[in-house]
Amino acid sequence: MQKSNEICFWKKALIKSTASTKEALIIIDKAAVQIGLVVDKNNTLLGTVTDGDVRRSILKGLSLDVDIVEVMNKSPMVCNECISTVLAQHLMRANQVNQLPVINDSGQIVGLHTLSARRPSKVPNQLLIMAGGFGRRLMPLTKMLPKPMIKVAGKPMLEHIIKKAKTEGFSNFLISVYYLDEKIRDYFGDGANWGVNIKYLIEPEPLGTGGALTMIDPIPLHDIVVTNGDVISNVPFRKILNYHQDQAAGATMAVYNHEWENPYGVIETNGNQILEIREKPVQKSKINAGVYVINPKLIKKLAAHRALNMTDFFSSMIAQSEKVVAYPLHEKWLDVGRHEDLMEAEKLALKI
DSSP, X not given: OOOGGGTTGGGGGEEETTOBHHHHHHHHHHHTSSOEEEEOTTOBEEEEEOHHHXXXXXXXXXXTTSBGGGTSBXXXXXXXXXXXXXXXXXXXHHTTOSEEEEEOTTSBEEEEEEOOOOOOOOOOOEEEEEOOOOOGGGTTTTSSSOGGGSEETTEEHHHHHHHHHHHTTOOEEEEEEOTTHHXXXXXXXXXXXXXXXXXXXXXXXXXXXXHHHTTOSSOOSSOEEEEESSEEEOOOHHHHHHHHHHTTOSEEEEEEEEEEEOSSEEEEEETTEEEEEEESOEEEEEEEEEXXXXXXXXXXXXOTTOOOXXXXXXXXXXXXXXXXXXXXXXXXXXXXXXXXXXXHHHHHHHHO
């Protein structure tokens, strides 16, 4: 069991059964044990919830506003108070789980075993950052500076991406550049100042994300992670890569649930007959978050140095019956494309 000075750490992960999924995610993040323990008013364990449970619920079409009891695992693996820490560690490794709730004879949560946190191992996969765009909507800021080099919370957006990816085990970066490319190459060089390795794809003309992939030489042996360079987020590159590999997918796209409220009442008619009136309906859709994982075999199918955007690339792979999957995001994410986005990006960067 836990030592006396650790006895309360798991209590931070307790989630009331009346909480929403969104509220549960906040608790899980603050508790820092990668699990939420859903309990009733008597602290009886009703279920557990992990990041994976939430993502699966998003794929089913559930919003983050639903009650956590609709998302939680109602039959988690648990142990009683008699199990030693050594045995608990063995059970977790054997069953490939990272947490093991401890309950008493009444089913109340009284502790939590966790596998010792390990520093993320380095991955051989390259991470390609798209940084060649003109950023016209951010003029005049981008007149003398490429958009990914605009500072947010004191650092270029591109630097935020590199530093975050490094904490997840990435050390090999490719940056695709075109507009004012020397500004990026002069700032980052070979990446030594950041403890990473950086190489550049210098586009002869704007090629789009799909076209830039064809410039990679040699074609990598491992799946390649791709991200836009003008995004501020805490998108988990490593988790997306793991998900892609678990799915044995050819291509994976991170998607974000977007809700838009129509400011008007919507009228459904048949001729001049009103059938239905919906006041300010909310339209829900999944949008492209600009983060992908690509199997190298798909790159070989592309025509070299030909402009191609990523949506057309995915459509082409779907038409060729390649396995193309979506990875649902619930993390904070902002595409910085307009001046009004910069203030929001500043706030977001300070939180993640």
